[in-house]
Amino acid sequence: MFLPIVIYFLIFAYLPMTGIVLAFKEYNYQGGIWGSPWAGWSNFEYFFKSGKAWIVTKNTVAYNVVFLALYTFFSIAVAIFIAEMRGKWFKKTAQSFMLLPYFISWVIVGAFVYNLFNYEFGVVNSVIEWFGGDPVDIYGTPSYWYFLLPFFYLWKWVGFGSILYLAAIMGIDQECYEAAIMDGATIFQKIYYITLPLLMPTMVILVLLALGRVMRGEFEMFYQLIGNNAMLLDSTDIVDTLVFRSLVGMPDFGLASSAGFYQSVLCFVIILAANGAVKLYNKDYSLF
Amino acid sequence: MKIKSTLDVKIFNTISYSVVGFFGIITLLPFVILLSGSFTSEDSILQNGYSIFPKDFSFEAYKLVFREPDAILNAYIVTLSVTILGTILALFFSAMAAYVLYRKEVKYRNKMSFFLYFTTLFNGGLASFYVIINNTLHLDNTFLILVLVHMFSVIHVLILRSFMQGSLHDSLLESAKIDGAGDFEMFLRIVLPLSKPALATIGLFTALGYWNDWWTPMLFIENEKLYPMQYVLFRVMSTAEMTSAILNTSYTVELPKESLKLALTVVSTGPIILAYPLAQRYFVQGLMIGAVKG
Numbered sequence: 193m194f195l196p197i198v199i200y201f202l203i204f205a206y207l208p209m210t211g212i213v214l215a216f217k218e219y220n221y222q223g224g225i226w227g228s229p230w231a232g233w234s235n236f237e238y239f240f241k242s243g244k245a246w247i248v249t250k251n252t253v254a255y256n257v258v259f260l261a262l263y264t265f266f267s268i269a270v271a272i273f274i275a276e277m278r279g280k281w282f283k284k285t286a287q288s289f290m291l292l293p294y295f296i297s298w299v300i301v302g303a304f305v306y307n308l309f310n311y312e313f314g315v316v317n318s319v320i321e322w323f324g325g326d327p328v329d330i331y332g333t334p335s336y337w338y339f340l341l342p343f344f345y346l347w348k349w350v351g352f353g354s355i356l357y358l359a360a361i362m363g364i365d366q367e368c369y370e371a372a373i374m375d376g377a378t379i380f381q382k383i384y385y386i387t388l389p390l391l392m393p394t395m396v397i398l399v400l401l402a403l404g405r406v407m408r409g410e411f412e413m414f415y416q417l418i419g420n421n422a423m424l425l426d427s428t429d430i431v432d433t434l435v436f437r438s439l440v441g442m443p444d445f446g447l448a449s450s451a452g453f454y455q456s457v458l459c460f461v462i463i464l465a466a467n468g469a470v471k472l473y474n475k476d477y478s479l480f
Numbered sequence: 481m482k483i484k485s486t487l488d489v490k491i492f493n494t495i496s497y498s499v500v501g502f503f504g505i506i507t508l509l510p511f512v513i514l515l516s517g518s519f520t521s522e523d524s525i526l527q528n529g530y531s532i533f534p535k536d537f538s539f540e541a542y543k544l545v546f547r548e549p550d551a552i553l554n555a556y557i558v559t560l561s562v563t564i565l566g567t568i569l570a571l572f573f574s575a576m577a578a579y580v581l582y583r584k585e586v587k588y589r590n591k592m593s594f595f596l597y598f599t600t601l602f603n604g605g606l607a608s609f610y611v612i613i614n615n616t617l618h619l620d621n622t623f624l625i626l627v628l629v630h631m632f633s634v635i636h637v638l639i640l641r642s643f644m645q646g647s648l649h650d651s652l653l654e655s656a657k658i659d660g661a662g663d664f665e666m667f668l669r670i671v672l673p674l675s676k677p678a679l680a681t682i683g684l685f686t687a688l689g690y691w692n693d694w695w696t697p698m699l700f701i702e703n704e705k706l707y708p709m710q711y712v713l714f715r716v717m718s719t720a721e722m723t724s725a726i727l728n729t730s731y732t733v734e735l736p737k738e739s740l741k742l743a744l745t746v747v748s749t750g751p752i753i754l755a756y757p758l759a760q761r762y763f764v765q766g767l768m769i770g771a772v773k774g
Contacts, residue, residue, distance in 0.1 A: 193664065194592060197577040200632055203617070204609075205599035211608025224615045225608070270503065273496035282497070286504040288760060293507055295752050295759075297692030299714045303745050304510040306717070307517065307530060313738070315513060315530045347507060355763075378488040404601070412695070419718060435606050440698060445607060452605025460602045480597070 215453035219445035235450035242447070244434060245454070252430040256406045259345045264399060266346055267353030268391060272383055274354065275361045290351030301348060302416030305340075334427035337418070341428070344417065345410060353398075360394040361387060396477045400470055404463040407455050408432060431455045511753075518542070518742035525738050541743035551704075551712065552747065558626070559708040563690040566627040570686045571679055574632060578640035579667050582648070596634045613700060620700045626708065629696045630689045636682045643678035644671065680762040691752060709748045716744055 211225050218231040239245050270290070277283045293301070308315045309330040317327040330336050368386050377385070411432035418428045420437065431451055438448035471478040509532075517530045524536035545552065577596075581589055603609075619625040648671065656666050672679070694710040701707065707715075 193576045193667065194580040196573045197632060197637070198595070200573075200628075201596060201599055204628065204631075205603060207616075208604030208609040208612050209602065210604070211612050212604045214608045214611060215605075219611070221615065225611055270500060273500050276492065276496060277500070282501075286500045288757075289504040289508045290500075291760060291763070292511065292753075292756065295688060295756055296749055297694065297710050299692075299694050299710050299717065300745055300749055303713075303717055303741065304514060307513065307738075307742070308510070313525055313527075313530070318530065350503070351507065378486070379492045380488060415695075416714075432606070436695075439607065439610050445611070448610075449605065449607035452607045456603055456605050463601055480594075 212449075212453055212456065214445065214449040217449075219449070231446070235446040236454070238446055239450040239454070244429070244447075244451070247426060248429050248431045248434050248451070251428065252407055252409045252432075255341065255430065256409055258342055259410065260399065260402050260406070262342055262346055263349055263353055263402075264395065266350045268357050268388075268395070270350060270354040271357035271361055272387060274358055275387075276379065287351070287355075290354065292351070293348045294352045298348075298412040298416040301344060301413070302419075305344065305417050309340075331421060332423050334424050337424060337428055341413070341417065345413060348413070356398065357391060357394065360391055364390050393477060396470060396474075397479070400466055400477075400479055403466040404459065406462055407459040411436065514742055514745060518739060518746045520739060522737070522739050538739070541739035542747075544740055545743050545747055552744075554705060555707055555709045555712045558623075558706055559691060559710070562623070562626045562693075562708060563687050566631060566690045567683050567687045569627070570631045570636075571683050574637050574682065575640055575672060575675060575679065576667065577637050578644060579671050581637070581641045582644040583653075583663075584650075593638070596637060600634050610699060621703050621706065623706060625700050626693070626696055626706065627690075629700075630686070630693060633686075636685065640675065640678055640682060643675060648674055677762070684759055684763055688752075713744060713748050716741060 214225055215235055216231060216233070217225065217228040218234075219225075219228045223229070274283055274287065306314075309317075311317060311327060311329055311331065314330075316330070320327060328336075330340075364387065368390075369382060372382050372386060409430035409432055411430070414428060414430055414433050415436060418424050418433075431454070435448045435451050435455070438444040438451070467479050512532055513530050516532055516534045517525060518541055519537055519539070520530070520534040521536040521538035521540060524534075524538075580586055581593055583589075586592075604612075613625060614620045619628070652670060653666055656670055661669070692710055693708065694714045697706065697708055697711040698714070701711075
């Protein structure tokens with residue numbers, strides 16, 4: 193009964209792992225992965241000398257670390273706020289709204305963002321003009337996106353994240369709180385001395401899982417929000433968008449496969465390192 | 481006993497209600513603007529931009545979307561059939577795998593888990609995946625690839641296993657065994673029915689993944705008959721090929737591009753938003769199950 197899933201993973205996960213040799217090949221369609229001639233390190237030379245390697249590495253890591261930090265902070269904050277709320281109606285309604293973005297695809301978020309920020313009739317520029325200001329060229333200015341990308345990341349995921357943390361808070365023994373109240377703790381002390389410490393294990397697991405993906409940026413978001421916008425690419429290109437663009441349209445297998453290899457190896461190393469670090473700190477928190 | 485509000489509680493409540501309220505409004509706002517824009521005439525959008533309430537009410541965009549419904553309808557059918565078929569298969573096989581990992585009699589359980597888990601640690605990258613699908617397996621341009629790419633998630637299997645460990649009693653299976661039930665029979669008649677809450681949640685995750693998928697068709701599908709909804713939408717958004725994508729006409733009159741895009745977005749988002757209240761109930765419930773570390 194385990195067989196179907198074994199076959200699936202052999203074909204769709206383990207077989208592509210062998211394809212990693214592609215990074216050392218000069219790929220042509222007739223030869224396929226095994227028939228194409230060896231290329232040595234030339235694909236990597238090309239990737240690193242193109243200057244892309246540094247840009248995408250920097251962007252991928254920087255954006256993801258910022259995303260992760262903000263996401264964890266806001267998810268926990270919102271979860272604590274909701275857990276302490278008494279009004280049922282407000283709680284439920286707010287939660288429904290916040291979870292809504294989780295259900296829609298990045299394609300649609302991309303449409304939102306375009307409608308909000310495009311130059312001619314976007315909502316933001318309409319409002320600015322209404323107040324008598326000059327329209328802003330958001331799609332042509334990289335610096336805005338340093339804020340917009342994290343914003344939309346939070347917009348889409350915090351509702352979901354807060355439910356995860358809320359579930360953990362619900363699992364906390366109520367007696368702890370009752371005892372604290374008896375001792376005259378304020379609500380802030382309750383949160384600081386009970387809720388936060390008891391959320392730690394959940395947080396460590398979730399952060400650890402996310403750290404393993406630090407080299408795999410939020411591809412769908414970057415692709416749908418930025419696409420192939422040349423003016424923004426230097427400040428928003430990540431490894432995944434680079435690989436994807438190299439495959440769609442005019443395929444550049446050398447670049448795609450060497451960048452992909454670089455990513456896979458870095459990912460693997462980061463997961464092992466993060467897990468090892470957590471293991472040193474507290475064995476129970478680690479993933480494996 | 482009524483809990484009296486002390487000052488710290490009051491301060492805290494003010495902060496929490498305003499932060500959560502603000503965040504709730506921010507998440508809802510784009511949906512409102514989108515809906516309103518789709519009912520606004522093109523001229524009004526171009527002149528005044530978008531607004532929360534439609535200024536110049538018009539059904540024009542929707543009329544255009546449904547003038548030639550074939551392409552849209554076709555995309556709907558593709559999306560629906562991929563989602564339904566994929567979700568059912570994924571649930572059935574994931575539950576089967578989880579059941580095997582759950583049964584204590586199974587030798588090498590940990591090794592089997594690791595066989596799955598390892599794929600989340602290391603993978604061959606998109607380039608080799610692309611070449612294997614296209615060149616080795618020749619699955620490009622098939623319905624099958626749309627179903628297969630998003631089929632299994634290791635995390636889902638592990639969540640299902642934890643659920644079974646937490647909620648199924650060993651004695652239940654033992655007594656069934658004494659009554660002469662085979663392994664597969666026990667799975668079908670005991671384990672599956674008792675895992676409903678977890679299956680509902682995982683099913684929802686999986687279905688959502690299928691419904692919102694646009695990059696599998698972008699990478700692997702060229703045949704327009706196999707385009708799912710999200711990809712059609714993406715093509716309309718990113719290119720000017722509105723006419724060929726949804727209107728099979730040589731319509732040369734100026735098209736209301738912006739409101740048409742919005743109407744199409746609404747049409748493609750509609751079902752998932754309608755299913756949302758229903759789904760949300762299971763979802764919140766199910767996440768509670770999954771989040772408790774097992």
